[in-house]
Amino acid sequence: KAGVTQTPRYLIKTRGQQVTLSCSPISGHRSVSWYQQTPGQGLQFLFEYFSETQRNKGNFPGRFSGRQFSNSRSEMNVSTLELGDSALYLCASSFDSGGALKETQYFGPGTRLLVL
């Protein structure tokens, strides 16, 4: 099976712009989560989607949003970019058979965003 794929892998934007990142989960996986990784804050949870509905949300401002499509693919959007948004954005998928707690999340290679 192909793993989690994320596009683009690298992105350079300027302050004030917006950006959309894409994630394709492992085939058959229905849950997609997004994380932000920075040297200072480490890995922080952004949000989780299951069956096109946001199931969990982390403590990020409303500039960060996401959605999930019927084929489980997910996108996250960051509007009005700030310098502090420079980070590695990781997407993870899990099968989620209904027992959400136990499902292991498998991660993609990430999108490295640089805001200038």
Add this chain to the structure above:
Amino acid sequence: AQKVTQAQTEISVVEKEDVTLDCVYETRDTTYYLFWYKQPPSGELVFLIRRNSFDEQNEISGRYSWNFQKSTSSFNFTITASQVVDSAVYFCALRPPAGKLTFGKGITLSVRP
């Protein structure tokens, strides 16, 4: 609130040495899962192991072994006979019933030839 503490930030060993990575967690939940992930320089987080809160059996997989002790809220990871390819950042993570995965700050392991 959940918290995962990886007190060690960087560890450097010589190849073939054994190394233990510590993980201490805090949660009020009685049901939860613990994970270890490895992040090589490429950036992708690689899943290593999952353990639920009701299973305190230690586990060995090749050169890797895990010691889960609920009494001390610890889930330590040992690499036996380390190799250069083990060089990476290792994360311990906790997932409570609410489903959000909480990570520790990670431990950078450098294995020198």
